[in-house]
Amino acid sequence: MILVTGGCGFIGSNFVHLLRRERPDEPVLNLDRLTYAGNLENLLDLEGDAGHRFVRGDVADADLVAGLFARHEIRAVVHFAAESHVDRSLLGPGAFVHSNVAGTQVLLEAARRAWDGGGGRFVMISTDEVYGSLGPAGSFTEDTPLDPSSPYSASKAAADLFCGAYHRTWGLPVIITRCSNNYGPWQFPEKLIPLMIQRASRGESLPVYGDGLHVRDWIHVEDHCRAVLAVLESGAPGRVYNIGGGNERPNLEIVRLILRALDRSEELIAFVADRPGHDRRYAMDSSRIRRELGWEPCVPFEQGIAETIRWYADHRDWWERIISGEYREYYARQYEGR
Ligand code: NAD
Ligand code: DAU
Numbered sequence: 001m002i003l004v005t006g007g008c009g010f011i012g013s014n015f016v017h018l019l020r021r022e023r024p025d026e027p028v029l030n031l032d033r034l035t036y037a038g039n040l041e042n043l044l045d046l047e048g049d050a051g052h053r054f055v056r057g058d059v060a061d062a063d064l065v066a067g068l069f070a071r072h073e074i075r076a077v078v079h080f081a082a083e084s085h086v087d088r089s090l091l092g093p094g095a096f097v098h099s100n101v102a103g104t105q106v107l108l109e110a111a112r113r114a115w116d117g118g119g120g121r122f123v124m125i126s127t128d129e130v131y132g133s134l135g136p137a138g139s140f141t142e143d144t145p146l147d148p149s150s151p152y153s154a155s156k157a158a159a160d161l162f163c164g165a166y167h168r169t170w171g172l173p174v175i176i177t178r179c180s181n182n183y184g185p186w187q188f189p190e191k192l193i194p195l196m197i198q199r200a201s202r203g204e205s206l207p208v209y210g211d212g213l214h215v216r217d218w219i220h221v222e223d224h225c226r227a228v229l230a231v232l233e234s235g236a237p238g239r240v241y242n243i244g245g246g247n248e249r250p251n252l253e254i255v256r257l258i259l260r261a262l263d264r265s266e267e268l269i270a271f272v273a274d275r276p277g278h279d280r281r282y283a284m285d286s287s288r289i290r291r292e293l294g295w296e297p298c299v300p301f302e303q304g305i306a307e308t309i310r311w312y313a314d315h316r317d318w319w320e321r322i323i324s325g326e327y328r329e330y331y332a333r334q335y336e337g338r
Contacts, residue, residue, distance in 0.1 A: 001027045002232075003074045005059050005107065006081030008032040010187040011125070013042035015078065015225045020052060022229065027051045029072055031065075032081065033058045033099075036326050041318060042186045059103035062110070069114040076121040077111055078232060079104065082159075085190055086129070086152045087334055090276060093151035100155035101162070108166045108174070115172070122174045123232050124163045128217070128244070129153035130178060133279035141285045142178075142240040149277045173237035177228055180244040180284045184221035184304065185311045189319050190330065192216075193305075196255050197312045198319050200264045207335055210274030212252030215281040219245030220299035230293045241293070244284025247301045254305075261309050272338040 002019065006012040007030035019028055027050075032038045034056055046052045057064045059081045068074070081103060083089065083096045104124065111122050131140040132147030146161075148154040166172040183193045196206050227243045235241060252269075259266055289295045312319060323331075 001029055001072050001074050003029045003031060003068065003072075003077045005031045005077070005079045006038070008034060008038035008040055008042055008054075009080060009084070010037070010042075010184075011182055011221055011224060012080035013039075013186050014184065014221045015080065015228060016043065016046070016052065018222070018225045018229060020046060020049060024051060027053065029068065029074065030054045031057055031059060031068065035083070036330075037084065037188045039186075039322070058099075060098055060106050062106045065106050065110045066113070069110045074111075074114065075119065076123070076232060077107060078123045078125065078228060079107055080125045082125075082156070083152065085188075086150045087190070087275065088330070089150050089152035089155070091333060093155075096151050096155040100152075101158045104159035105162050108162060108172060112166060112170050112172050120173055121232065121237070122163070122172060123228060123235070124160065124174060124176045125228065126160050126176050126178045127153065127156050128178050128180045128242070128282045128284055129279065130157040130160055131282075134281040134283055136281065139244075139283040139285040140178075140242060142242055142288060149279050167238045175231055175235040175237060176240045177231050178240060178242050178284075179224050179227070180217035180219050180282055182221045182224050183218055184308055185315070187221070189322060190327070192251060193254065193258070193308065194312060194319070196258045197262070197309055198323065200258055200262045200268060201313070201316075203264065203268070205270040206255055206259075206268050207270055207272045207338065208251060208255055209272060209278060212255070212271065213250045214278060215248050215250050215283070217244045217283050218247045218249060218254075218301060219243065219297055220301075220304040223297040223299055226298075227289060227295045230289070230295045234293050236292075241289040242284045242286050243289060243295075244286045245297050245301070246284075246286070248281075248283055249301075257305060258309065261306065272335065
């Protein structure tokens with residue numbers, strides 16, 4: 001059985017679907033706290049699937065996690081669960097320490113005790129943001145020193161260091177993946193692409209931070225999930241794998257592309273105060289995972305973004321339900337007076 005944490009969030013739910021599709025004989029235990037970002041609707045089509053079991057709970061709850069390891073034969077952990085949004089980490093960093101740092105350490109400890117006699121595999125889903133920011137040239141390799149800018153990325157870097165420590169000290173077979181910005185179906189509409197799609201669809205202003213020339217390296221979530229599966233099955237314990245789309249775009253270009261696709265005016269663009277500590281540019285050197293595991297991204301950006309825009313049009317009920325709840329209060333706190 002594979003323990004997937006955070007399997008009701010954006011990337012986690014896409015990964016659970018991939019596993020159930022591609023590895024139907026491998027049961028999945030999905031541990032998710034169902035925070036504002038976790039949504040069981042993302043997994044509705046798995047209702048009645050005996051190979052998918054959902055447990056609602058906190059990865060930082062040591063008794064709960066130890067109980068899961070005691071009751072189930074967990075041969076691998078794929079750890080997605082985290083507070084994932086940089087802007088929220090500026091509004092309240094404490095939750096990021098709890099879920100991302102303490103939560104990861106609790107899982108590592110439970111895995112260490114359960115796999116004491118050998119075996120097991122622990123895949124830590126980290127991020128390119130642990131490396132900090134790039135200038136106009138170059139890209140992050142796995143040897144780039146950690147230099148996180150935000151409370152979010154600091155919490156992910158701390159979690160990565162705990163992973164390294166458990167590997168070095170106790171030989172726990174931990175593998176770390178660091179991926180660039182994902183887009184695709186089921187992404188919570190606080191992140192750039194779904195935020196802009198839903199606001200443009202409703203004819204609302206599109207808040208672009210600073211000059212809009214910050215660059216991200218976009219990858220389709222399906223390509224990320226296939227990379228994680230390759231690492232789970234063939235990655236070397238103790239190793240870090242960078243995963244990137246090789247697709248760098250300034251934010252403004254993404255926003256303009258969405259406006260064109262939805263036939264909306266560029267007058268909706270509203271330049272707002274920059275994000276404090278905003279990383280200027282990310283770019284990933286993914287040559288290690290390409291060379292060693294034979295992975296490469298398959299979804300061309302133009303195709304992926306067009307499909308994603310269509311997906312949000314077809315799933316308007318899903319995101320309208322989200323933006324009618326807690327989200328409204330968050331949006332007001334994050335953007336009002338900016
Ligand atoms: P998300 O915010 O959409 O989902 C996070 C999930 O984790 C939610 O289902 C939430 O309920 C759950 N969760 C949060 N805290 C928890 C806790 N204490 N216990 C149990 N469950 C908890 O996030 P995402 O965008 O899908 O990101 C998933 C992982 O991938 C994160 O670790 C993130 O750091 C990493 N990552 C994300 C991106 C990206 O572009 N979104 C890129 C690289 C890496
Ligand atoms: O790089 C990987 C990371 O990508 C992940 O580790 C994080 O979990 C994920 O949230 C994402 O972080 P970013 O901060 O890069 O993503 P976000 O969608 O918040 O912002 C993308 C870019 O768009 C960034 O330069 C900030 C800008 N932005 C974002 C929002 C929400 C805007 O200009 N306006 C906005 O309203």
